[in-house]
Amino acid sequence: MHIKVLGSGCCSNCETQMEIVKKALSTTGKFAKLEKVVDLVEVMNYGVMSTPAIVINGKVKARGKVLNEQEVIALFE
């Protein structure tokens, strides 16, 4: 699994989201490549305009809101 957390790199939301994703990974015991993307042109390539967003294996799974741990785990399915 390849997870990217997209952010605009200016508020703490994206950082918070990263932490939650890490926690969700350790809770479920899954392995994933986790990446934070703040390069705006790359963020735009996903068609995302509201951050933070979560991209799993190249697909935008969530955007515009910090998800909590349960919600992130639900995305892994």
Place this chain on the structure above:
Amino acid sequence: MWLSSVDFFVYDFLALHGSFADSLHFFIYDFVKILTLILVIIYVISFIQTYIKTETLRDFIRGKSQFVGNLCAAIFGILTPFCSCSSIPLFLGFSQARIPRSATFSFLISSPMNNEIAIAILFATFGWKIALLYTLFGLITAVVGGYIVAKVSTDEDILISVPYMKHGGKVHFEKLPFFKRVNSAWQSALKVIKDIYLYVIAGIFIGSVIHGFVPADFIAKYAGADNPFAVLIAVIAGIPMYSGAATVAPLIEPLTSKGMLMGTALSFMMAVVALSLPEAMILKKVMSWRLICLFFSIVGVGIILVGYLFNIIL
């Protein structure tokens, strides 16, 4: 009903009298009223937000006429809680979808100005008429301002260019069942309240200080009806001040009760919330200083006009 409960609590239950009791009364009464209304309004807006996202707006505006685009973007600005951070992805996303720049600027003007918290507080303190007028003028400023800013800007003013969005850009949205939306709206409303309640307290506190300690003729003398430049001064004073709507909105009532005209007070509030230095710094990532200055001056002039108009009709 709430008023009489606070009456009972302060004057009968605590058996307090005198000016301290009055301030306490004012504080409790205003605080609970404002916070409750904010909670209700934020809840409604969060609920609507589970249906409408920025991407939805982008897909909707594409290919629409300029006026419709500006208007939709301005209205959408009411629905989004403004975080300056969100303005950049939005700006780029719109230009990526080749939406006319005017709509983007309408949004950038409308979003901080037609802040849902400001509207909620105006509604709580002055009733629906003032809240509606404020919103209406905010929308007009956003639509017209967006149009003018787009007219005077050139392609050189935009510093980052993003490739045109291929695949039509339609994004897939997860379908949420109704009860989940209700729940998620509640979560975000609570989060917003948690984020802003201290600012509201600060605002109400400063408001009660103005109520109690600023002499009645002080504000009237400098920013009252006799001074034709009052609005101008209020806006110029407001631009460098940076504070959220949650702090500045509770000040409007005390300011007007001390002799400031309503339009002057509202212009001041619009200037504080809509134009700020941190926002300029963030916008610098994507646009030239020339355009930022133009953007700020056009919005500033718009706010001043709205202030005078308000003073005339109220």
